[in-house]
């Protein structure tokens with residue numbers, strides 16, 4: 001090597017050991033893991049096929065109603081309706097439905113994992129000190145790096161795509177659940193203790209409700225990150241809009257890449273509007289003024 | 291509240307000390323060896339919050355704790371429901387050592403026997419007034435319908451009928467603190483802890499709340515531990531007043547006793563600016579005897595006797611109508627001079 005950095009330890013040997021250990025892990029546990037995640041795969045496929053089977057206008061009405069419910073604003077609802085029409089006009093409807101399915105399932109699983117993890121983290125300073133650097137790594141590590149082990153474990157397909165998406169998308173909801181609970185007014189928590197609330201009662205009647213705006217902000221970010229993963233996830237077989245972008249790159253078809261890319265942008269705006277509206281409603285609930 | 295219903299001791303505090311920091315026991319050993327608060331902080335980084343406090347609070351009385359900021363008032367009152375655990379000492383409520391209570395027993399003690407009102411109200415912002423007042427009852431597992439009926443009574447008691455469905459942010463500070471008071475009354479606890487409960491309110495509303503508390507107390511006869519910075523408030527509400535400085539108890543007595551004989555310079559500085567004409571009662575200064583002229587109630591403030599005193603000595607009568615003695619202008623002037 002030109003720089004002459006001394007070979008203090010045997011990196012190549014270490015790398016070989018790591019690879020073979022992982023290989024052994026795959027051989028021993030690959031099938032079991034695959035069986036374990038089968039129900040989730042079924043759920044994902046069901047969701048994808050379901051969305052694609054629905055008439056387009058049902059999806060449009062449902063998402064518009066959701067936006068209206070969240071925002072109580074006809075303008076936001078109208079915007080969402082127009083964006084969804086545009087997705088149809090771009091000719092990427094089926095791929096968009098596959099992407100929504102992946103994103104929704106990844107987000108739901110992230111929430112199911114992330115909120116309890118955030119709650120645990122808020123209860124112990126030591127756990128928090130351990131978890132924060134791990135979350136940092138999860139968010140900064142180039143995503144391709146953990147595609148590799150997931151693909152090795154499951155082979156290319158929807159499950160590794162889903163898992164990689166979750167690993168990438170779950171940190172914000174964990175962080176903001178922890179932060180939200182820690183930021184709850186100490187005097188209110190003390191009041192609940194003074195009235196004899198058990199730790200569980202404190203959590204559910206005071207801490208979680210008061211942390212909800214922060215938790216929702218986390219859910220919002222998680223949704224956006226899941227969506228931003230779809231292009232990369234499609235490289236290992238997730239399908240959807242990302243796959244079309246990938247095809248566009250591989251075949252040098254600018255139009256195909258552009259249409260699918262625009263579709264992703266439109267979806268991002270739709271889900272951002274809906275999630276933000278929900279976040280604002282929660283905030284307003286906490287600080288209701290006359 | 292002058293007529294105290296002291297049927298016995300409600301709370302006893304015996305040799306309670308509290309050290310804040312990483313290794314409080316070790317730091318406390320230094321305190322026992324004679325180290326002062328300032329030195330302890332400098333050499334070990336530990337804060338001596340309370341030092342060797344002994345107190346007796348009678349059943350049915352209003353006991354006021356006073357002291358400058360940082361003197362340990364909040365720390366002391368939080369020992370009574372064990373929001374803070376002492377480093378040393380015992381706390382007896384109705385003769386029972388509350389430090390021995392197990393977790394579940396402590397919870398039911400907090401749910402039924404002792405309630406608290408907070409300086410910054412500490413209401414749940416996402417719940418309505420009604421739900422806030424029901425809070426303690428629901429925590430205790432009282433069925434919803436019963437809790438709601440009881441909460442409505444308390445809301446009426448503090449004069450907030452019609453506001454049940456509002457949220458705290460929609461109410462003024464005074465109204466929010468009424469919700470805090472109703473929440474504390476709802477569990478029917480015998481002991482009410484009030485940590486600067488009226489300090490965040492503006493003067494007029496504060497006076498209303500003081501009067502309301504006196505009126506509620508004359509009906510319910512709770513044991514109230516009340517913290518304040520304000521001597522006028524202490525004299526108005528307190529059957530007994532304790533004065534804390536740097537975590538140590540400086541003086542305990544009735545308002546009149548403390549005004550008449552401050553234990554040290556610190557207490558004297560505290561009482562210097564009080565409006566004596568308004569806080570000393572005629573009965574406090576009555577001397578044996580009887581006068582020919584006007585009469586006045588023992589509970590009346592001195593200033594109410596000024597007009598009559600200008601014409602001569604005044605006879606003081608107790609609430610029962612029996613003469614308590616005479617009040618002379620000379621005695622009054624001497625008391626006003628301090």
Ligand SMILES: Nc1ncnc2c1ncn2[C@@H]1O[C@H](COP(=O)(O)OP(=O)(O)OP(=O)(O)O)[C@@H](O)[C@H]1O
Pocket residue numbers: 310311337338339357358359360361362363364365366
């Ligand atoms: N959790 C804690 N950790 C360290 N020190 C504390 C803690 N709580 C209180 N103290 C210290 O103990 C002392 C007494 O505080 P406390 O809050 O009881 O005072 P206070 O009389 O209620 O003051 P204020 O009138 O400002 O409310 C102060 O020096 C304070 O800094």
Ligand SMILES: [Mg+2]
Pocket residue numbers: 363364365485
């Ligand atoms: Mg205080």
